[in-house]
Amino acid sequence: MNAREHILQAIKAGRPGAVALPGLEQDLAIHYDDVLAKFKTTLEAIGGQWLEISGEEEVSTFAEQESGAGKFVINAAGDNENSLSEMTARQLAGVDMAIVRGKLGVAENAAIWLTEEQMKNRLLPYICQQLVLVLREDEIISNMHQAYQQTRINERGFGAFIAGPSKTADIEQSLVIGAHGPISLKVLIIKENKIA
């Protein structure tokens, strides 16, 4: 008998009697009246920053301004970045800033869901020095239960919730922003109805 059969048989012999799966009544979970305000305060609390912009087209303006300073900026939220998937880890290691479109923002923890489709290259949002994620105001919801209701986690081969910049407190519990991933995270929030 191989390991697989052996393990499965041992589990079957030892498992307890049937226990029902609970129904998750999602109404019991917290909902915020002002999800945008909650999202912003949570994001600040976990070391992230935000900037409101008035339309999707302002993302490329933002990218151009940032590149102006001689930085290597990749705007994966732009259209013509199909070559990104071909880039090697070593090439990506030189990226100063990556701008990536998010799909969903969660107010309770400021996590933003994005998949390989938005990342273009799985390594990009992790290896860049600064990460900028783009969200539309109406893509922000209250809690994680709603998030899983509104996404199919296996829609692509890889997807992630990213909440704030990478961090560690492994040295005497002192919080250091910027462990292995980005040392900063900024969220561009598109307010479509923003009056100029």
Add this chain to the structure above:
Amino acid sequence: MKAHAILAKEFIADEARTDWHDETLWFIRQKRDKAAHTLPEWEQLRQWASEIKNHTLSKLDEYLVEFENNARQNGVMVHWASNGDMHNQIVYDIIRQHNITRVVKSKSMLTEECHLNHFLATMGIEVVDTDLGERIVQFRKEPPSHIVLPAIHLTKQDVSDTFHQHLHTEKGNADPLYLTRAAREHLREKFLEAGLAITGVNFAIAETGGFVVCTNEGNADMGAHAAPVHIACMGIEKIIPKAEHLGVFLRLLARSATGQPITTYSSHFHKPREGQQMHIIIVDNGRSRQLARADFRNSLKCIRCAACFNTCPVYRRSGGFSYHTAVAGPIGSILNPNLDLKSYSDLPFASTLCGSCSNVCPVKIDIHEQLWKWRQVIASEGQVAPAKKLMVKGMAFILARPALYRVAGRVGRWCMRYLPFLLNHKLNPWYRQREMPGPAGRSFRDWYIKNKKQ
């Protein structure tokens, strides 16, 4: 192997460090409370989590098969290992197959449990631990002392000395930002040159065949997305039935662990990236045996948040190394006797049975009750320390004889009053860390008889 009490004694020899350790972990416990109190539904979440895990354990074999089928359809190679040796061999075979020499690994308590690094080192393969805390203890040739905070037993000066020796940082510079940046540079190079990345698994989803890995540092992702081969190692108990259950567990995990609303990265792996190879190793290593023990099976619900470590009055004051095992703390004290009763028979006694661990557990494991039940198993199998056994037998003899008990009480009180040196000496283990209490004027029984008459 030295027992918990002896190792704890070594730890508390440095009083200032013990106090720092105690207070720091208690501070994390308080952060956990603050995070929990932001959610009115917190207790409901714990209840759901507990019920989901109970349900999953009752159909664990079916969910594992469902997970395996879906993962295979996603293009992931699935392996099964009955024990640690088999797990290590599978990892080694994959490494050999690809002629890999450089391996990076993010945090995985399972691989610690299986002593993977040590095994691979004997086969000539160096594994670089990429979690900052794990890298620190790896340089020092120490195991992690805490499952979430591997280097919590060290001061920044210790880390500074270690980094000066291994990474040539400035001598005496103990600035955490400076030291973290040095590790960032050092490990970036390791990520880029690695041929293989090993990660743990926080949750494996049966209905999709995917798995979720949670980190704050981003090290699991840096490794997995850069290397040509990715191996994810999981215990059989990591399964959850559906994607929607992640909502419950991800809301609980980081809040219970560090008081954060969620970890920075919650990565959902389903398919290898273009040109990459992805493996999952499903490991039993005693878990199916634990599942069959009705009194102890629900220890398998654990999601490794370490809330029970941070709240435990014994762990906080004795340090992780006193548990002489990969998973320390209260949960380790109920998991390890299953793996090796003789070697870990001291651990269920490393507790005051105060129950704080059970109260903070996000999946409602009755940890303190299991500690007490393990004590009974250990006693019935004759694994209790001889001195303790003799003392308990003596007590039982006296307590079973009321007249003798009364005489003994009177003699004891008289001795405490007139001959204190009989008790206040180094051979009395109780006296070693404590002052003896003042003797009572009379016994409760005498008081009761007198007051009843009035």
